[in-house]
Every structure is written in C-alpha cells, then in structure tokens.
Amino acid sequence: MLATQSAAYAPTALVTGAARRLGRAISLALAKSGYRLALHYNQSHEEAQHLARQIREQGGQADCFGFNFQAKLDHEALDLLLGDIKTRLGPVKLLVNNASLFEFDLANSTNYELLLGHAQANLFAPVLLAQAVHRQWSAAESDKGFADNHAVIINILDQKLANPNPDFFSYTLSKAGLLEATRLMAKSLAPACRVVGLAPGFTLPAAGQSQQAFDEAHKISPLGASSRPEEIAEAVCWLAQARAITGSTLFVDGGQHLIASNRDLQFGLS
Secondary structure (H helix, E strand, O other): OHHHOOHHHOOEEEEOOOOOHHHHHHHHHHHHOOOEEEEEEOOOHHHHHHHHHHHHHOOOOEEEEEOOOOOOOOHHHHHHHHHHHHHHOOOEEEEEEOOOOOOOOOOOOOOHHHHHHHHHHHHHHHHHHHHHHHHHHHHHOOOOOOOOOOEEEEEEOOHHHHOOOOOOHHHHHHHHHHHHHHHHHHHHOOOOEEEEEEEEOOOOOOOOOOHHHHHHHHOOOOOOOOOOHHHHHHHHHHHHHOOOOOOOEEEEOOOHHHOOOOOOHHHOOO
16 A cells, blocks of 8 residues: 555655545545645635645645646646646655536536536546646656655546436546547657546535435436445545556446436436
C-alpha cells in the first residue's frame, strides 16, 4: 500500500470536482491510500477547504486549487495550475477527471450553450488536463521517489454509454467523446501515461430526486443494487495501481450497463 511509503515520496493526485459527492469520496480514499491530494473546485470553496482540513486531521496532505475549466482551457493556464500543484505538493502522478456538467436536454430541445458547456466541462477539460499532465510528467519522468515512471489518468464516465437513451443528450454526447478519447490517449500518451476509464452506475441521488426515487432506481441492476460512492473510490485506488491496464473502461455499476431502457434510470425502467 502507498500508505506505508515515506511522506517524502508520497505521490500527488489531482481530483477534479473534489469537494462534493463522488469527488469527495474518491479524495478521501486516495488520501487513505497515501496520496497527497490536490483538491480542485470551481464554486465549492468552503467544501474543498473543509475536506482538506479533514484529510490533514487524518494525517494526510491536501491543498485546494480553484479553477473554472469552462473559462480557462489554454495551455498556459493549465501549465500554471499544474506548476502550482507541483510547487505545493509535487508533480501530478494521478489525475482523476471527475468534474462534470449534468443538465437535462434532448436532441430536439438542446442548444449551442448546452452543447458547448457540456463539451467544455466533460470532454475538453479532461483531454487538455491529461495533455498537461503528459507534458509535465514527460519532463519529470526521471524524478526519483516513485515506484514506476508513468502517470495515471482516470476518466470518470457513465454506465449509460453501454446502453444509451435519449435523456441528457449533451451530457451523453460529451461522455461518449471522453470514452473514445480514453482509448486514443492511451495510445498517444504512452508510455509516459496510462489512461483508463471508470463508468459508475446510478450512485447518488440526482438534483431534486427524492430518496425513495433514488432507492428504487438504485435497485435496477442484475445484482439488485448499483454502485456506492465508496465502491467507486475503491475502484479508482485499484486502477491507479493496475500497471498493466490502459485504454480500457471498468464498469462499476452492479451490472446496470447490461439493462436497456428508453429513459435515464433516474426516471425508472421503461
């Protein structure tokens, strides 16, 4: 386990959208595994600071980094962000592209703003961040203190990509692009980086969804239950150490991706 390593050699993980929901669970699990945490946030400053304090109180290392990926995506801005992280915590060894935009639309109701916003948050930012990590790691791959000489990029996807439905049109398009980008980047960024995908099931209640409705949707799977936040976090920790895996996507969803539905599962099976 990484936690047995000296703090001087602890690798750094950048988790986007780290302050809340799934990002929070992933960050806590990585800190427990021995990573230094670069906690990205956009608007959740207070939640990010609280999470950083919690990690430090548990004996870990964490710092917060505010950045709006829908406003600044040029190489210079991203290199400055990674340079700041390197100065405060060390070079990014693990990037978890978790932050995403998830707003309802359909093919007959979407518009340019929704399409662009989802593409910026869910596709452009993960790809350009991966590119920036590749630049930094390629230049620093001779650094000592790591057990191997490659960085790891984990893209958080969605089980619905295996059985798409019309709901959340712009979101689905952007995540489908990131799925293909995962395969392409695994080829083009190697050997400096491994790139893998992780597709959760229906893990947390959607905005405005009642607990009862969530519980019913969560049961729609061959195993009778979809994924929980801690199970996604465990999978992230495992993929980070699975040195022979690149270009693949791991579904952690209780088998929800095997079930076809005409609507998003938050609306029930149809």
